Amino acid sequence: MQQTNGFMKALKCRECAREYPLGATHVCEYDFGPLEVVYDYASISQSLTRSAIESRPKTMWRYRELLPVAKEPTVGFQVGYTPLVKADRLAKRLGIRELWIKNDTVNYPTLSFKDRVVSVALSRARELGFTTVACASTGNLANSVAANAAAAGLRAYVFIPADLEQGKIVNSLVYGAEVIGIKGHYDEVNRLCAEIAGKYGWAFVNVNMRPYYAEGSKSMGFEIMEQLGWKIPRHTVVCMASGSLLTKIHKSYQEFTKLGLVDSTDYKIHGAQATGCNPITAAQKAGLDFFKPVKPNTIAKSLAIGTPADGFYALKVMKETGGASEDVTDDEIREGIRLLAECEGIFAETAGGVTVGVAKKLIASGKIPAKDSAVLCVTGNGLKTLDAVVGHVGATREIRPSLREFETLLSADQATAAKA
């Protein structure tokens, strides 16, 4: 087993603990519970030490033992190790002692955290012998599958809601992927893909490859801990679509603790959604451990999943860690985007506006105490969702190429500044 499966032992149902072989399969035959990779932590602890990690290239693959591939990765070797930015100006604006931005707006190669999950899913898909890869996507995943498949010489089919932002559509087409726009919202795309997935022998990264795919998100958490000087942050704010990223950040903290790479400390993980698609935060705020599906209506299209597959587990993580959650309106999302851009020079997509907007609310309500330190996970780049902010971020002022006109404009500005 050791030679063929690396540090993986089996797939295991999260509900009933039945085990399955390490193939392209994602649900338990008995209760439809999600399957998860089981690792050989005893072997991992032999090779994964702080100094081993520090000696490796600065990519997500420096934590390779905790990522589910049998051999060396073959897709996306340069992904990850994005900056953890100390956000002093934003901290001041939000009224908290210390704030960090985990900046996946500059993840390689497609500017979102999805490159992490895709590099794992496609590396594993190749190991399992697939030549065509596919996904159901709200946009970022489609971009990442299209780009990484192109670089790896794999054929790609990506399925998206037909009304996505132009930027996200072009960012899939340019790589030569087959882009299928579905006339419906993401939950409907998902339903169709669930029916297609088994049929053609394709590696659907978030369907039959999901147990491997989802593990890639842990690398964001591993990096946060290492970049903080081998520490778990006191507070982490994570945006939620299916809720998978939040649960995997939690798992990353647990794994580093288990392996002795960080000290065991108290931490809270908080969830963020848009008010127009808030099944998980609505349940969390009502104290429920199950959610009611919703029909999404929000500018945060990358988070618009009304039937979140990991919603149940996300609620559990928030409950266990003592985390809170909030949701924000479209206007608050745009305000969040502007705050992050104006304070830190980071242009996030709508999901980042959700995270910042929610952090603002949680700090204001004391759920994240002002004396503490927090990390905000910012997952995607604003250049992909320009549609959402055009007309809301001011406009160019046009003048003729004349010094007199410029001086008139400038003295008006100075007069305004003097009044303020």
Next chain:
Amino acid sequence: MPVKVRIPTPLRKLTHEEELVEVKAGTIGAAIAELQSRYPGIKERLIDESGEVRRFVNVYVNEEDIRFLQNQDTAIKDGDEISIIPAIAGG
């Protein structure tokens, strides 16, 4: 014209690899009972101990989630199509 039920991959061992089966029931709950009488064991895969549809099972009637309708009491009629689909991760 009876009601068609699309069987997902994880349950096809029970239906002898049939992807599409037909039922005559008038509600989702009755359709599941009818499936159980023909494919013993299928009900417990879909329904939990308290009688509810399992947390990770999504049931659709003509593309609408039954949780937006009347759950297991949702009425079905000739020509309707039922899909049983596992929950999927985000994208």
